[in-house]
Amino acid sequence: MKSVKIYSDGRVILDGRENVFEEKGLSLLEHLYRKEVGDYPKFFKMDVLCKLGFIASELLLKGESDRFTPREDRAVLLFGTCGPLCNDRNYQATVRDYPSPSLFVYTLANIVTGEIAIRNKYKGESSFFILDAKDEDIIKNTIEEAFQDPVTQEAVTGWIDCRSEDDFEAEIELMVK
């Protein structure tokens, strides 16, 4: 798989081929987890941004012959406007009473890139960039800069934005230097 797009309205596009699911929003991600992954219970503890990035990367990388072999040459570089805002709201709601440790750990945007790196045993660069808007030039330049590093040869990269559990999109691809 070279590119994956997931939209909260139920559309999932794998290398240009579109499937439309009855499930929408968070239910779509949980359906895709049960259908395509199923062996990573930590998924259920993730915030919705991580669930979205995790499922998109699973669809992208599923079937790779040498998957889960530790490597440094593949980076994870994701971009979006919201970061973990949905989870931040949920965490804020617990602060007045008992601040939740399991929500707190997902209050950083780059946790999603870390989750993907941990799952796939990537030891290279892992970054999430929060932009004001989807600026293709900034994204392109940032990826090109990452490839200046002599170690980085490939990148799981793209746009991932999660405005709520019912309103999100992920458009990621595997890019080679």
Next chain:
Amino acid sequence: MDLIETLKTQIIEALNLDGMTPGDIDETQPLFGDEGLGLDSIDALELILLMEKNYGIKLKNPAEGKEIFKSVNTMADYIAKNRTK
């Protein structure tokens, strides 16, 4: 519902173990490590909060947690002896 079954439900809810039912948790199995539920250090903090919120128990010595959180049985035993609500 007895304390053990209640506790299993509360653990599933607190740790977001979606898709799991109380029947899936063996009250004697280890909560942490590869053999049992595979919980981690963040989950331990959630369990401490669970005891405080639901049973009014504040762990004064975090080192006690190692024994208390061995299994659902050990947790229920500690709660039964120390609960204030």
